[in-house]
Amino acid sequence: MTLGRRIGIGLIGFGWMGQAHSRSYRNIPVYFPEAGIVPELVAVADTVPERLDMATDNFGFASSTASWHDLLDRSDIDVIDITAPTAMHREIAEAVAAAGKHVFCEKPVGDNPAATAAIEKAARDAGVVSGCGYNYRWAPMVQYARALIEGGRLGELTHYRGRFFSMYGRDRLGVLSWRFMQEHSQFGSLADIMSHAIDMAHFLVGPINRVVATREIFIRERPLPKPGKGTHYDRGAPEDPMGQVTNEDYVGALVEFANGVRGTLEADRSIFGPQSQMAFELNGSRGAASWDHEKLNQLQLYLPEEQPTDGFVEVLSGGDYFHQGNFVPGGGNSIGYEDLKTIEALEFLRAVLGERESNPSFDAAIDVANVMDAMVRSWDSEKWEDVRDLRL
Numbered sequence: 001m002t003l004g005r006r007i008g009i010g011l012i013g014f015g016w017m018g019q020a021h022s023r024s025y026r027n028i029p030v031y032f033p034e035a036g037i038v039p040e041l042v043a044v045a046d047t048v049p050e051r052l053d054m055a056t057d058n059f060g061f062a063s064s065t066a067s068w069h070d071l072l073d074r075s076d077i078d079v080i081d082i083t084a085p086t087a088m089h090r091e092i093a094e095a096v097a098a099a100g101k102h103v104f105c106e107k108p109v110g111d112n113p114a115a116t117a118a119i120e121k122a123a124r125d126a127g128v129v130s131g132c133g134y135n136y137r138w139a140p141m142v143q144y145a146r147a148l149i150e151g152g153r154l155g156e157l158t159h160y161r162g163r164f165f166s167m168y169g170r171d172r173l174g175v176l177s178w179r180f181m182q183e184h185s186q187f188g189s190l191a192d193i194m195s196h197a198i199d200m201a202h203f204l205v206g207p208i209n210r211v212v213a214t215r216e217i218f219i220r221e222r223p224l225p226k227p228g229k230g231t232h233y234d235r236g237a238p239e240d241p242m243g244q245v246t247n248e249d250y251v252g253a254l255v256e257f258a259n260g261v262r263g264t265l266e267a268d269r270s271i272f273g274p275q276s277q278m279a280f281e282l283n284g285s286r287g288a289a290s291w292d293h294e295k296l297n298q299l300q301l302y303l304p305e306e307q308p309t310d311g312f313v314e315v316l317s318g319g320d321y322f323h324q325g326n327f328v329p330g331g332g333n334s335i336g337y338e339d340l341k342t343i344e345a346l347e348f349l350r351a352v353l354g355e356r357e358s359n360p361s362f363d364a365a366i367d368v369a370n371v372m373d374a375m376v377r378s379w380d381s382e383k384w385e386d387v388r389d390l391r392l
């Protein structure tokens with residue numbers, strides 16, 4: 001397929017992420033005019049009519065449909081973006097790849113490791129460009145931390161602690177959305193947020209060799225959602241009918257990296273205190289760094305050979321750091337979560353146009369799936385488990 005700078009977008013699932021991705025595509029020409037990329041919102045699919053109305057009326061999609069199959073044969077669509085619930089990803093992504101469309105799929109791509117492997121193979125066999133939503137990599141301060149690691153400024157890495165502690169499930173009256181039910185999402189925090197923590201560990205430190213993991217469900221029943229509602233920020237009432245939570249709130253693991261680094265990874269969706277603490281602490285033989293998405297414009301750095309005083313210092317992000325100058329000029333001016341999504345969309349479309357390798361692609365997703373698979377084997381066996389490559 002020869003693409004001009006116009007790229008036709010079809011999007012499946014117009015909930016939280018579908019809306020965020022749509023805003024991101026619209027943002028590209030205004031925040032990154034020099035890229036010369038014009039994403040066109042051609043068609044959107046969702047099963048909720050009000051969401052389709054909003055997509056066309058407010059977001060500027062040219063057309064809408066209740067059936068995602070309608071997007072597959074359209075010659076004016078180059079890229080299909082999958083932001084439907086995770087359990088639907090495999091069927092959709094395989095059909096999208098077979099239709100020869102480039103495909104972006106929200107993390108963790110498949111709802112279980114085997115599904116991610118099948119999706120990765122489908123895209124590889126079809127020769128389409130793939131991308132996935134490990135957006136925290138794109139934070140300018142995370143990019144800076146990685147550059148420091150690659151430049152040897154932290155020395156030889158020794159310890160890594162990664163975590164994603166989110167508040168979204170801490171309210172006992174938070175509704176039983178698809179995220180909490182095995183029939184719609186085989187795994188809970190493992191797939192939803194631990195996947196982000198694993199990808200960040202890969203991005204900064206490298207592959208993980210083996211893990212020992214544990215899990216728990218802290219809130220065992222929740223109110224059933226009303227029809228057309230049911231994203232994970234909706235709230236029910238005490239008198240509502242209740243349903244069972246059937247996948248894990250918490251997963252924690254000790255991990256050993258291939259390069260000898262030792263660490264921990266934890267994820268919880270029902271914890272009090274942290275709000276959206278997607279964070280890491282990293283120690284090397286010459287220094288240390290830590291970052292937390294709740295303060296995404298700040299990096300804590302300890303470089304004793306370079307600093308006049310001992311202890312961590314705070315580095316403030318700003319226009320001089322990775323892509324941040326496209327959003328705000330000068331130091332200390334902040335960007336936020338959805339700006340990372342705009343960077344993600346830009347970099348994916350640049351990959352579609354052949355200007356860069358797509359990364360994170362489904363290849364990065366299967367690396368994450370391999371570690372998820374080892375965590376599941378370990379919480380069953382209650383022993384250390386090696387990470388195996390599930391690529392087909």
Ligand SMILES: NC(=O)c1ccc[n+]([C@@H]2O[C@H](COP(=O)([O-])OP(=O)(O)OC[C@H]3O[C@@H](n4cnc5c(N)ncnc54)[C@H](O)[C@@H]3O)[C@@H](O)[C@H]2O)c1
Nearest residue numbers: 013014015016017045046047083084085086106107133231
């Ligand atoms: N990268 C991130 O930070 C991040 C954050 C949140 C969610 N996600 C991922 O994004 C995906 C979607 O999550 P969300 O929070 O946006 O969910 P959501 O529930 O808010 O939205 C899902 C949408 O899909 C629609 N849908 C359901 N069945 C459909 C069908 N048959 N055809 C078309 N549309 C259908 C729903 O009506 C809803 O509008 C998940 O895979 C999740 O893991 C990623």
